[in-house]
Amino acid sequence: MKTLVIATKNSAKFTEISRAINRLERDKVRLLSLNDFPRVEEPVETGKTFKDNAFLKAKHYAELTGAPCLSDDAGLSIDILNGEPGVRSRRWPGHEASDQELIDFTLQKLKGVPRKKRSAKLQLCLCFYDPQTKIALFEEAATGGYIAEKPLSNFTPGYPFRAVFIVDRFHKYYQRLTPEEHELVNHRFLAATKLAKKIIPLLLE
Numbered sequence: 009m010k011t012l013v014i015a016t017k018n019s020a021k022f023t024e025i026s027r028a029i030n031r032l033e034r035d036k037v038r039l040l041s042l043n044d045f046p047r048v049e050e051p052v053e054t055g056k057t058f059k060d061n062a063f064l065k066a067k068h069y070a071e072l073t074g075a076p077c078l079s080d081d082a083g084l085s086i087d088i089l090n091g092e093p094g095v096r097s098r099r100w101p102g103h104e105a106s107d108q109e110l111i112d113f114t115l116q117k118l119k120g121v122p123r124k125k126r127s128a129k130l131q132l133c134l135c136f137y138d139p140q141t142k143i144a145l146f147e148e149a150a151t152g153g154y155i156a157e158k159p160l161s162n163f164t165p166g167y168p169f170r171a172v173f174i175v176d177r178f179h180k181y182y183q184r185l186t187p188e189e190h191e192l193v194n195h196r197f198l199a200a201t202k203l204a205k206k207i208i209p210l211l212l213e
Contacts, residue, residue, distance in 0.1 A: 009037070009038045010211045011040060011075045012039055012077070013040050013041070013045070013075050015041075015042055015065055015066060017041060021080075024197045025196065025197075027200075028200035028203075048069065048072050049072075051064055051069075053081070053095070055095060057095065057133075058083065060081075060095075061081035062079055062146070063135045063137065063144060065135070066137035067139075070137045070139040076136065076207070076211060077137050079134070079137075080134045082196065084097050084173070085129050086114075086128040088121060100113060107165060107167075111159050111168050111171055114172055115157070115172060123154065127152075127154045128152075128154055129150045129152045130153070130173060130195060131150045132196055134146065134196075136206070143210065147199040147200075149195035151175060151195045152176045153182070154173075155173060160172075160181055162183070163183050169182070175189075177193055
């Protein structure tokens with residue numbers, strides 16, 4: 009059985025990506041997460057774009073584990089702030105911030121900004137890297153919306169921006185989307201589904 013490492017310790021992210029892979033080859037590809045490699049160190053994310061960091065992480069973990077790896081880099085881009093926080097989404101305040109800190113910091117940055125100027129998007133780039141063949145494949149996706157003036161009190165741990173991001177397509181907080189609505193705009197799942205169609209044939213060669 010072929011092995012594919014999904015480079016995350018986040019259970020929700022692992023579930024989203026693995027669901028896309030399992031739709032194609034449930035019994036032929038063994039999916040592991042970074043929780044299966046507790047001694048592997050994280051790389052320093054020096055990239056200037058989501059694509060840069062996705063590749064950096066995929067290559068880093070693939071070389072350390074010896075297995076093909078799928079990694080992503082994602083974040084929030086706010087138009088009026090020239091795309092901030094972008095690749096610095098988790099470290100936007102200048103340090104590794106908690107979920108609540110990021111929610112508060114986002115709303116403070118947009119304090120007094122009118123609704124029509126609060127447009128934003130959740131962006132993501134996925135990268136597959138095979139340490140044996142040196143093949144790298146990418147897929148990008150985004151969900152459009154805007155930043156709410158008030159946050160939700162509940163949100164999924166690890167996904168703070170879902171408590172302040174309203175999805176254009178449904179005019180609802182991301183956090184309040186139904187499972188059916190979420191699947192239609194889930195940029196990580198959509199990108200993983202597209203990328204899976206490219207990488208499964210490579211894994212099963």
